[in-house]
Amino acid sequence: MTVLxxxxxxxxxxxxxxxxxxxxxxxxxxxxxxxxxxxQSHRTLPLVADLFERQFKHIKTVPxxxxxxxxxxxxxxxTVERAKTLGVDAVVIGNAA
Amino acid sequence: xxxxxxxxxxxxxxxxxxxxxxxxxxxxAESDIxxxxxxxxxxxxxxTHWKAAAGQTGLRNAPMIEIEGEDYExxxxxxxxxxxxxxxxxxxxxxxxxxxxxxxxxxxxxxxRDHVLGKFMPRGxxxxxxxxxxALTMAGGRPEYLPILLAAVDGIxxxxxxxxxxxxxxxxxxxxxxxxxxxxxxxxxxxxxxLLGPDPQRPAGASLGRAIRLLQQNVGGALPGVGTMAAFGxxxxxxxxxxxxxxxxxxxxxxxxxxxxxxxxxxxAVTVFISTGASNILRRGVGKDSVENECLQSLHRVxxxxxxxxxxxxxxxxxxxxxxxxxxxxVAKQLASVGWTQESxxxxxxxxxxxxxHDLQSTGLKPWIAQFxxxxxRETADDDPWYISxxxxxILLVTAGGAHPTHNFWMQGNSRVVVGREVxxxxxxxxxxxxxxxxxxxxxxxxxx
Numbered sequence: 001m002t003v004l005x006x007x008x009x010x011x012x013x014x015x016x017x018x019x020x021x022x023x024x025x026x027x028x029x030x031x032x033x034x035x036x037x038x039x040q041s042h043r044t045l046p047l048v049a050d051l052f053e054r055q056f057k058h059i060k061t062v063p064x065x066x067x068x069x070x071x072x073x074x075x076x077x078x079t080v081e082r083a084k085t086l087g088v089d090a091v092v093i094g095n096a097a
Numbered sequence: 098x099x100x101x102x103x104x105x106x107x108x109x110x111x112x113x114x115x116x117x118x119x120x121x122x123x124x125x126a127e128s129d130i131x132x133x134x135x136x137x138x139x140x141x142x143x144x145t146h147w148k149a150a151a152g153q154t155g156l157r158n159a160p161m162i163e164i165e166g167e168d169y170e171x172x173x174x175x176x177x178x179x180x181x182x183x184x185x186x187x188x189x190x191x192x193x194x195x196x197x198x199x200x201x202x203x204x205x206x207x208x209x210r211d212h213v214l215g216k217f218m219p220r221g222x223x224x225x226x227x228x229x230x231x232a233l234t235m236a237g238g239r240p241e242y243l244p245i246l247l248a249a250v251d252g253i254x255x256x257x258x259x260x261x262x263x264x265x266x267x268x269x270x271x272x273x274x275x276x277x278x279x280x281x282x283x284x285x286x287x288x289x290x291x292l293l294g295p296d297p298q299r300p301a302g303a304s305l306g307r308a309i310r311l312l313q314q315n316v317g318g319a320l321p322g323v324g325t326m327a328a329f330g331x332x333x334x335x336x337x338x339x340x341x342x343x344x345x346x347x348x349x350x351x352x353x354x355x356x357x358x359x360x361x362x363x364x365x366a367v368t369v370f371i372s373t374g375a376s377n378i379l380r381r382g383v384g385k386d387s388v389e390n391e392c393l394q395s396l397h398r399v400x401x402x403x404x405x406x407x408x409x410x411x412x413x414x415x416x417x418x419x420x421x422x423x424x425x426x427x428v429a430k431q432l433a434s435v436g437w438t439q440e441s442x443x444x445x446x447x448x449x450x451x452x453x454x455h456d457l458q459s460t461g462l463k464p465w466i467a468q469f470x471x472x473x474x475r476e477t478a479d480d481d482p483w484y485i486s487x488x489x490x491x492i493l494l495v496t497a498g499g500a501h502p503t504h505n506f507w508m509q510g511n512s513r514v515v516v517g518r519e520v521x522x523x524x525x526x527x528x529x530x531x532x533x534x535x536x537x538x539x540x541x542x543x544x545x546x
C-alpha cells in the first residue's frame with residue numbers, strides 16, 4: 001500500500017466578518033434596493049419592492065435610484081452612508097449573472 | 098451563484114450568501130420577469146431566515162490530504178481523479194503536490210514559504226509562496242520558474258489591475274505575462290517561433306501559465322460557469338507567458354520593461370496585462386512593392402484590427418492598454434530600416450484607429466462610454482473622433498515571435514493598468530540552472546554544465 005500525502009491547492013481563507021443577523025420580520029422595516037445597473041435590475045428590483053409592499057402593510061422600501069448605481073459605484077462607503085442616512089434595516093442587491 | 102459566493106468570500110465573509118436564483122433568460126433585455134413574482138417568499142426568507150454555515154470568524158487552513166493506492170501508479174491516478182472531482186484540476190494530468198515536490202520548487206526563492214502575496218479574488222483565498230509553489234508543482238514546473246511566477250502573481254494581485262473583476266467577467270479575459278531580461282533564456286522561455294506554445298525546447302511558458310490558471314481557479318475561485326462567467330474561456334489552459342525577443346529588437350528601440358516601466362535594460366522583469374482575445378494579422382505584402390509602401394500598408398492593415406467599436410477598450414482607456422501588438426524581429430527591422438520608431442508606430446496606430454460619432458452611435462458603443470464608471474472616460478462620449486485610448490503610449494509594442502516577416506499578432510486588451518514587476522532571484526540561482534541543464538540537456542543559448 002502506498003500513501004500519497006498532498007497539499008490542498010485551494011490554500012487558506014480568512015473569515016473576517018460574519019453575515020448580518022436576519023430580521024425577525026419585514027413588517028415595519030425599511031428595505032433598501034441597490035442596483036449594479038446590470039441584468040435587468042432596473043426592472044426586477046422595483047418588482048421585488050412591489051411584492052414586499054403588497055405583503056407587509058407597514059414596510060418602507062427605498063428604490064435603487066436613492067443609492068449609488070453601478071458595479072463600481074455601489075462598492076463604496078457612500079452606499080453604506082446612504083443606507084445609514086435613510087435608516088435602512090436591510091438591503092436587496094441585484095443583479096448578478 | 099458561484100460568482101456571488103466568491104464575491105462575498107472575497108470581502109471576508111463565509112463563502113455563501115442569501116440569493117434567489119433564476120435562469121439566465123430572465124436577465125436579458127425585454128425578458129419576461131413574471132417568474133420573479135412567484136418567488137417573493139424566497140426574497141423574504143433571505144432577509145429573515147437564511148443562515149450562513151460559518152458561525153465564527155478566523156483563518157481556515159486547508160489540511161494535507163492522504164491518498165492511498167496499491168502502488169504509486171494507482172495513488173497517482175487516484176490523486177488525479179480526486180483533483181478533478183474536487184474541481185482543482187484543468188483536464189490535463191497534474192503532478193501531485195507532495196511535500197517533497199513542493200519543497201523542491203521552493204528552492205527557487207529565498208522568500209519564506211508562508212510569505213503572503215495577497216488574496217486572490219473574487220474568492221479571496223490567501224496566496225502564499227507555498228500556495229504558488231503547489232500550483233507550479235501541479236503544473237509540471239521547475240524551481241527556476243518560480244521567481245517569474247512569484248513576480249507575475251504579485252503583478253496580477255496589484256489592486257489597480259482589478260483582478261476581482263476580470264477573474265469573474267464573461268469577457269473571457271486572461272493574464273498575459275511578458276518577460277524581459279536574461280532570465281528568459283536562462284529558464285528556456287520562448288520568445289520566437291511558437292512563443293505562445295507548445296514548445297518542448299522552451300517549455301517554461303506552458304508550466305508558468307498553467308500554474309497561474311490553477312491559482313486563478315483554485316485560490317481565486319474562477320471555476321468556469323460558476324466562479325468565472327468567461328463565455329468562451331480563450332485557449333487558456335496555459336494563459337500567455339512568453340519572453341521579448343531582445344536580440345531581435347532594432348537599435349534604438351526599447352524593451353517593454355524599459356519603455357513602459359522604466360526598468361534598466363538587462364533587468365529581469367515581468368510585464369502583466371489582461372487580454373480578451375488575440376488575432377493573427379497577415380501583414381506582409383506580396384513582395385513586389387517598395388519597403389516603404391509595404392510597411393505603410395501593413396500598418397494600415399493592423400489598424401483595421403484596432404479600429405473596433407470595442408467596449409473592452411474602456412477598461413484600459415486612461416492608464417491601461419487597448420492591447421499589445423507583437424512584432425517579430427524581421428518585421429521590426431524592416432520597419433526600423435525605413436525610419437519607423439516605436440513612438441511613430443504607436444502614434445500611427447492610435448491616430449488611424451479613431452472612431453467617428455457615427456461609429457459610436459451605430460454600434461451602440463456610445464452608451465457604454467456614457468455609462469462607464471470613470472468620469473473622465475464618460476466625458477469622452479461626445480468626442481469626435483473618439484480615440485481607442487487616451488494616449489498613443491497606451492498601446493504596447495512587443496518585439497516577439499518567430500523570425501519571419503509575414504505576421505503580426507494583436508492581443509486585445511481589457512486591462513486597467515499594465516503592471517511591471519522586477520524578478521527576484523534566489524542565492525542558489527546558478528545551481529538551479531546547472532541542474533536544469535543536467536535534467537533537460539544543454540539549451541542552444543545556455544548551458545552551465
